[in-house]
Amino acid sequence: MNLTGYDAWKLSPPDDPPSPGDEEGQTCNRFSEPDEDAPRGHRAKPCPGTMVFNDVEGCSCHISPPCGACVNNPLVCDTCGEEA
Numbered sequence: 001m002n003l004t005g006y007d008a009w010k011l012s013p014p015d016d017p018p019s020p021g022d023e024e025g026q027t028c029n030r031f032s033e034p035d036e037d038a039p040r041g042h043r044a045k046p047c048p049g050t051m052v053f054n055d056v057e058g059c060s061c062h063i064s065p066p067c068g069a070c071v072n073n074p075l076v077c078d079t080c081g082e083e084a
Ligand SMILES: [Zn+2]
Pocket: 056, 058, 059, 060, 061, 062, 066, 067, 068, 069, 070, 071
């Protein structure tokens, strides 16, 4: 009797949720707030958005780069808008 496959399954760690992206270009993977209207047993899916830097407002790098606006420009998800 060959239990190799079963043992491999049994010993493998449970599926971890994907880790949230915190670098530019990574997938967001954040879970949105639970939806009260979601059907019972509904499982939230991780956000498929991409982490991006939005355009900087009030950039003054032409005066003294890098300016505060650029330094503090948050990395945000282009889909759910969560900041990294
Ligand atoms: Zn700037």
